[in-house]
Amino acid sequence: MRWSRFFLYTKKEAPKDAVTPSHIYLVRGGYIKQVAAGIYDFTPIGKMVLDNIREIIKNEMDNAGAQEVMLSFVTPYELWEETGRAKKYGDELLRIEDRKGQKFVLSPTNEESVVDLVRSYVKSYKQLPINLYQINLKFRDEARPRFGLLRGREFIMKDAYSFHATKEDLDREFNLMQETYENIFSKMGLDFRVVEADSGAIGGSGSREFMVLANTGEDDIVVCTECNYAANIEVATKKHIKKENPIKTEIIEEVHTPGKKTIEEVCEFLGIDPYFSVKAVVKKAIFDNKEEIVVFFVRGTDTLEETKAKNAIGAVDLADASEEEIEKAGLVPGFIGPFGIPSNIKYVIDDDLRMAEELVCGANKKDYHIKGAGLLDANLLGNLTVYRDIAAVKEGDLCPECGKPLKITKGIEVGHIFKLGTVYSEPMNATFLDENGKAKPFIMGCYGIGVSRLIAAAIEQNHDEKGIIWPKEIAPFLVDIIVSDVKKEEQLSFAESLYEELKKAGAKPILDDRAERFGPKIADFELVGFPVCVIVGKKLKDGKVEIRNRKTGEKIEVNKEEVFEKILEVLNS
RNA sequence: CGGAGUGUAGCGCAGUUUGGUUAGCGCACCUGGUUUGGGACCAGGGGGUCGGGGGUUCGAGUCCCUCCACUCCGACCA
Numbered sequence: 001m002r003w004s005r006f007f008l009y010t011k012k013e014a015p016k017d018a019v020t021p022s023h024i025y026l027v028r029g030g031y032i033k034q035v036a037a038g039i040y041d042f043t044p045i046g047k048m049v050l051d052n053i054r055e056i057i058k059n060e061m062d063n064a065g066a067q068e069v070m071l072s073f074v075t076p077y078e079l080w081e082e083t084g085r086a087k088k089y090g091d092e093l094l095r096i097e098d099r100k101g102q103k104f105v106l107s108p109t110n111e112e113s114v115v116d117l118v119r120s121y122v123k124s125y126k127q128l129p130i131n132l133y134q135i136n137l138k139f140r141d142e143a144r145p146r147f148g149l150l151r152g153r154e155f156i157m158k159d160a161y162s163f164h165a166t167k168e169d170l171d172r173e174f175n176l177m178q179e180t181y182e183n184i185f186s187k188m189g190l191d192f193r194v195v196e197a198d199s200g201a202i203g204g205s206g207s208r209e210f211m212v213l214a215n216t217g218e219d220d221i222v223v224c225t226e227c228n229y230a231a232n233i234e235v236a237t238k239k240h241i242k243k244e245n246p247i248k249t250e251i252i253e254e255v256h257t258p259g260k261k262t263i264e265e266v267c268e269f270l271g272i273d274p275y276f277s278v279k280a281v282v283k284k285a286i287f288d289n290k291e292e293i294v295v296f297f298v299r300g301t302d303t304l305e306e307t308k309a310k311n312a313i314g315a316v317d318l319a320d321a322s323e324e325e326i327e328k329a330g331l332v333p334g335f336i337g338p339f340g341i342p343s344n345i346k347y348v349i350d351d352d353l354r355m356a357e358e359l360v361c362g363a364n365k366k367d368y369h370i371k372g373a374g375l376l377d378a379n380l381l382g383n384l385t386v387y388r389d390i391a392a393v394k395e396g397d398l399c400p401e402c403g404k405p406l407k408i409t410k411g412i413e414v415g416h417i418f419k420l421g422t423v424y425s426e427p428m429n430a431t432f433l434d435e436n437g438k439a440k441p442f443i444m445g446c447y448g449i450g451v452s453r454l455i456a457a458a459i460e461q462n463h464d465e466k467g468i469i470w471p472k473e474i475a476p477f478l479v480d481i482i483v484s485d486v487k488k489e490e491q492l493s494f495a496e497s498l499y500e501e502l503k504k505a506g507a508k509p510i511l512d513d514r515a516e517r518f519g520p521k522i523a524d525f526e527l528v529g530f531p532v533c534v535i536v537g538k539k540l541k542d543g544k545v546e547i548r549n550r551k552t553g554e555k556i557e558v559n560k561e562e563v564f565e566k567i568l569e570v571l572n573s
Numbered sequence: 574c575g576g577a578g579u580g581u582a583g584c585g586c587a588g589u590u591u592g593g594u595u596a597g598c599g600c601a602c603c604u605g606g607u608u609u610g611g612g613a614c615c616a617g618g619g620g621g622u623c624g625g626g627g628g629u630u631c632g633a634g635u636c637c638c639u640c641c642a643c644u645c646c647g648a649c650c651a
Contacts (some may be wrong), residue, residue: 012600012612013585017644037643091574092650109651143574143649151650159651199651207651218650319648416651448651485609519611537610546610 001477003512007044010524020216022459023148025468029528031455038145038153045528046455048476050156053454054135056187056473057158064180066131066160071113073137077103079112083427094141106139111424111446114161118442119430125165128432128442129173133160135451147216149456150412158449163442165434167421170443174206174419177447181210181415188454189471191461193411195221196231198307199418206419210449211411214460221411222393226404234307237389238397238406240351245276245358249372258367261334263300266369270360274300278353278361278373280336282326285315285346293321293329295347297338297361302350302391312348312388337361338385339370349375350391412457413450420444459529468529469551472571477510479567480530482521484537486513494545494560495536501564507571526550532570534563549573 011028018024026032031046042050058068077095080086086093086105094106107113114132122130135158145153160177164170178194185192190212197209209232211221222236223229231237260266267274277300285294294313296304310318326333330342341347341364353359357374397406425431425441434440450457455474462469472478479502483495495511502509510530512521518537525533525548535546545563548555549570558566 009583009601011584016579016585019645034643090649111651140650144645144647146645197651317649413651418651446651482610487609517609517611517613519609519613521612522610523612535610539610 001510003510004514006510008528010527018148020147020150020456020460021463022150022216022456025459025463025527025529026148026456029468032149038142038151040149040152040154045476049455049470049474050452052474052476053188053451054156054158057135057184057449057451060180060184060187061133061158061160064131064176066133066162068134069114069117069132070134070136071107071110071117073107073139074104075107075110075113077105079116079428080105083112083424085112092140092142094139107136108138108140109157109448110134110136110159111161111420111444112428115424115428115430115442115444118161118163119425119428122163122432122442125432125434128163128165129169131160131162131173133158133447147456149452150216150460151218152452155453156451158451160447162445162447163425164445165432165440165443167443170419170421170445174417174445177417177445178208181417181447181449184449185210185212185414187473188458189462189473190414190454190458192414193221193223193230195223195411196235197416198232198234198311208417209413210415210417212414212454212457212461213409214412214457215410216460217410217412219411219413220408222406222408224399224402224404224406227399227402229399229401229406233392233408234305236393236406237400238352238393239400239403240354241398242355243275245273247272247276247358249358252370252372252374254363254365254368255371256367257335257369260367260369266360267300270369270371272360276300276356276359278337278359280362281309282321282331282333282336283309283318284321284325285310285313286317286319287315292346293325293331294318295331295336295341295345296350296390297347297353298350298391299352302352302394304390305392308388308392309348309390312386312390313346332362332364332366335362335364335366335368337364337370337373338375339373340364348386348388348390351387351389352391354387412453412460414454414457415447415449417447418445420446463529466523467527470529470531472531475508475529475531477530478508478532478571480510480512480525480528480533482512482518482525482533482535482537484518484521484535486515488540491536491540494540495534498534498536498563502567505564505568507568532567534567 008030010030014024015027018027030043032040032042035041096104138157139154142153145151162173192210192212195209195211197207199207220233222231222233257266260269263274263277263279267277278297279300281296281304283294285292296309298304306318323333353375359373361370361373363370395408399406422441431439431441459468481495481499483491486492499509499511531550533548543560544557545560546557547566547570
């Protein structure tokens with residue numbers, strides 16, 4: 001490509017609304033242009049990066065035996081009514097009507113479509129397993145799109161759906177997909193982790209997320225400092241250890257704690273370690289058909305993990321409870337504890353408190369706490385007591401696998417694989433006949449990769465203060481040939497012949513033959529982020545040109561005769 | 574969806590408080606010239622429904638009403 005004719009225009013100034021590096025550099029580098037909130041145009045160079053990523057994904061998916069399809073983007077609303085997701089998905093599902101008033105949705109994901117496709121052809125276990133995938137546009141009407149391509153409303157996703165006769169075969173495919181994903185992200189040159197994850201609204205029995213490690217990530221992930229345990233904080237667990245409270249109380253007693261409502265206040269007032277206090281977190285739990293006040297008890301030093309809490313009671317959602325709602329339920333805000341709690345209140349105690357002794361907790365009575373309480377005997381509390389893991393893992397907690405300290409890092413979710421089971425095939429009545437001629441619903445898995453998000457994630461992980469540093473596997477061009485002064489005939493003709501040579505060798509060159517000075521050209525090289533550049537400039541008359549490595553910053557001066565070999569050397573280093 | 578902002582040339586902004594000639598500046602763009610290894614310089618030039626609609630006024634970018642769009646924090650998010 002000759003830059004002088006290339007539809008690529010960089011900017012010196014960052015757009016005022018961009019805050020993350022990937023968003024800033026994608027816009028400044030001329031890769032994307034915003035059209036509306038969370039919707040972007042891709043310029044030719046942006047499309048090249050997208051295609052490079054698609055190519056890697058396609059190769060690996062095909063290798064794994066999956067078959068590429070393309071499901072319709074505009075799909076009938078009816079299909080969404082079949083599974084009940086029309087309601088559940090909420091406002092994120094963009095509904096539209098055609099001229100006849102027939103309802104459609106813009107696909108945010110395609111479980112319904114693919115089940116509809118497969119059920120119309122597949123009737124026998126002999127046709128299984130099947131894995132169908134597509135790399136296609138998606139639309140989710142996010143309440144708050146942000147950070148450029150990291151969270152768009154319109155985006156490109158690779159979604160795959162597998163169909164099996166048995167759970168064992170699903171497990172096999174699930175593992176194969178995990179391997180395939182690991183290959184894909186490794187090939188792209190990304191630093192990532194596979195983590196245990198919550199299945200969320202999509203349902204199913206198991207899921208793993210693929211996280212690109214980056215400071216700007218929106219997800220907290222828990223990783224072990226020793227072994228390879230890694231989990232999303234929404235599901236991460238820790239090893240429970242029993243610490244002895246140095247303070248031994250003779251008797252369990254109520255103590256007067258006037259106006260001391262927070263853990264901090266109570267513990268300071270009583271002179272105890274907050275680790276041995278019980279924090280009550282009151283939430284309004286929303287179920288399909290009702291709302292209910294639920295109390296969650298965790299250690300004073302812990303915080304409630306809402307996803308875990310939600311799963312513990314099977315609620316659809318948790319909302320903050322107002323002081324009035326708490327009082328109306330018969331609770332005393334600031335003095336809530338597991339002992340003597342009104343019998344109509346549902347509550348859950350964190351696993352870490354199981355068998356804990358010498359605790360301080362609310363007495364369910366204004367201005368009183370209980371000292372010396374123990375959870376040795378659950379019967380004290382009645383048999384409704386439920387212990388679940390509901391506290392968020394924090395830095396320094398111990399690994400559930402090996403017992404070494406855990407740490408928390410930020411990640412960008414670029415892939416997610418699920419064991420769906422029959423949650424879609426059953427309601428959609430998608431069945432096959434097994435060996436005994438009996439109709440059974442398909443057992444399904446689904447596997448997603450955020451393709452356009454990967455572009456942003458790759459930049460979040462690979463940039464400096466000057467611009468993008470593309471991993472060469474996805475770089476739009478590999479070698480930027482800078483002609484320092486295009487009016488110098490010898491510079492231009494040397495650069496042109498080098499360009500032809502590199503092009504023939506498949507080294508994806510771009511020739512910067514614009515009528516610009518050296519400054520803007522080298523700055524654009526760094527901003528747009530090509531792996532290597534060759535500077536054909538004033539030293540050419542001494543037979544020398546310069547090669548620069550974008551990533552290492554290394555500069556080498558070489559004789560013009562050996563430049564071709566040296567470039568390939570740098571590229572392959 | 575709650576809270577806070579912003580909207581003036583392709584991009585970044587000033588002007589709005591206190592209404593008053595023809596709405597400015599930097600970058601980018603066009604023409605000519607000089608420059609040519611880190612975002613050059615000189616001269617000339619083009620480009621505006623001041624987010625939309627309504628109102629107040631002799632007069633509105635500026636005041637009032639209303640709608641819209643976009644951004645940030647949070648909630649949300651396979």
